[in-house]
Amino acid sequence: MSEPGQRLEVASDQDVVRVRQLVRTVAVAVKLSLVDQTKLVTAASELARNTLVYGGGGWAEVETVDNGRRKGIRIVFADEGPGIADLDLALTDGYTTGGGLGLGLSGARRLVDEFDIVTEAGQGTTITITKWCR
Amino acid sequence: MALSTEEASRFAGLLQENEDALIGAWTDRVAETLRGRLSRVELQRQTADLYKAFQQALAGGAAGINRDEAAELRAQLSELSDGRARQGFSANETAVSIFAVKDAVLKVIGDDTAALLSFIKLSSFVDEAALFTFENYTRTREGLIADQAEQLLELSTPVVKLWEGVVAVPLVGTLDSARAQVVMERLLQTLVDTGSPYAIIDITGVPAVDTQVAQHILKTVVAARLMGADCIISGIRPQIAQTIVALGIEFGDIATKATLADALRYVLNKNGARKPRER
Numbered sequence: 001m002s003e004p005g006q007r008l009e010v011a012s013d014q015d016v017v018r019v020r021q022l023v024r025t026v027a028v029a030v031k032l033s034l035v036d037q038t039k040l041v042t043a044a045s046e047l048a049r050n051t052l053v054y055g056g057g058g059w060a061e062v063e064t065v066d067n068g069r070r071k072g073i074r075i076v077f078a079d080e081g082p083g084i085a086d087l088d089l090a091l092t093d094g095y096t097t098g099g100g101l102g103l104g105l106s107g108a109r110r111l112v113d114e115f116d117i118v119t120e121a122g123q124g125t126t127i128t129i130t131k132w133c134r
Numbered sequence: 135m136a137l138s139t140e141e142a143s144r145f146a147g148l149l150q151e152n153e154d155a156l157i158g159a160w161t162d163r164v165a166e167t168l169r170g171r172l173s174r175v176e177l178q179r180q181t182a183d184l185y186k187a188f189q190q191a192l193a194g195g196a197a198g199i200n201r202d203e204a205a206e207l208r209a210q211l212s213e214l215s216d217g218r219a220r221q222g223f224s225a226n227e228t229a230v231s232i233f234a235v236k237d238a239v240l241k242v243i244g245d246d247t248a249a250l251l252s253f254i255k256l257s258s259f260v261d262e263a264a265l266f267t268f269e270n271y272t273r274t275r276e277g278l279i280a281d282q283a284e285q286l287l288e289l290s291t292p293v294v295k296l297w298e299g300v301v302a303v304p305l306v307g308t309l310d311s312a313r314a315q316v317v318m319e320r321l322l323q324t325l326v327d328t329g330s331p332y333a334i335i336d337i338t339g340v341p342a343v344d345t346q347v348a349q350h351i352l353k354t355v356v357a358a359r360l361m362g363a364d365c366i367i368s369g370i371r372p373q374i375a376q377t378i379v380a381l382g383i384e385f386g387d388i389a390t391k392a393t394l395a396d397a398l399r400y401v402l403n404k405n406g407a408r409k410p411r412e413r
Binding site: 013017020024034035037038039041042045046049093100101103104106107108110111 | 308310342343345349372380382
């Protein structure tokens with residue numbers, strides 16, 4: 001019984017804030033613990049910013065999921081940017097091409113329960129993350 | 135379907151003839167939607183000014199709102215929409231003020247086909263005027279929002295003196311690049327102005343600390359250190375701490391505390407801050 005997802009454009013810094021607020025609202029609604037809420041919101045913030053900065057803008061979709069035993073939140077981030085040529089390198093702590101700390105992508109992966117990334121050079125990037133209620 | 139010159143001047147004549155009745159009807163119609171938020175006298179004055187501008191534009195043979203003959207009308211419309219936007223009226227309420235002229239004119243125009251046909255053309259003229267008003271209204275509103283955003287930026291980054299030799303920056307809300315820049319400037323300036331050797335950056339009010347926020351804070355700390363001040367980060371709640379660890383952010387040898395009180399106690403326990411610094 002998952003509800004239909006809510007899709008938001010990610011085209012500016014304000015949109016990143018909007019994604020964060022939506023994720024927080026949904027996280028509270030499915031009764032994620034405070035720590036998990038914060039982790040998920042932070043991960044969403046990282047990935048939304050990546051979508052904006054490296055993907056050149058895209059969209060984020062937030063939906064609630066239910067695997068029969070537990071409820072959770074699934075967020076999809078998609079862009080049609082340059083894609084990631086070397087995924088292993090991009091997922092290395094401290095590696096950055098944009099002057100950041102180089103922890104956004106790898107850190108976001110550690111903050112959520114499921115992390116799936118589909119990318120290819122020139123084909124854009126789609127990242128799906130899921131966080132389950134404990 | 136633009137108004138021909140004859141039609142325009144015929145309407146101008148019609149407006150002149152029925153001036154009092156039409157202004158009255160128009161004002162009534164607008165007053166209805168604004169529900170007493172503007173005084174009747176003021177509304178009457180606005181409507182009368184607008185009415186005259188409409189009449190002048192039509193008498194001049196203006197076929198569209200962008201013609202030279204309609205310059206006065208445009209000025210009136212701008213003034214009206216500026217006022218409405220600033221007084222907090224909705225876009226709807228603003229547009230109705232213009233559209234209402236149609237209702238008023240329709241009452242006096244008669245019902246033969248020729249009159250109705252030219253009324254349609256007048257109607258599209260009024261639509262143009264309303265669109266112009268709408269656009270102007272939006273622009274004014276956008277201006278207001280931009281002003282407020284700037285004011286918010288100013289408001290939301292105070293640097294407070296907590297103790298002799300200790301300043302604190304309570305961060306609240308989202309720390310984006312623009313705000314981080316303001317915070318850093320304020321903090322460094324305050325350090326110079328007060329000669330404080332300690333600065334506490336309190337992040338209790340920051341809902342999520344992601345890598346960008348962390349990077350901004352780290353840069354601020356490094357800059358403060360370059361000026362000889364020690365920085366302490368306070369307000370690290372349990373959920374923030376766990377998130378920071380999972381993200382892999384390292385604060386290195388920067389002192390961090392759970393609460394602002396802890397941070398102040400830590401600073402005061404270090405010698406030298408308890409008494410005013412001797413210079």
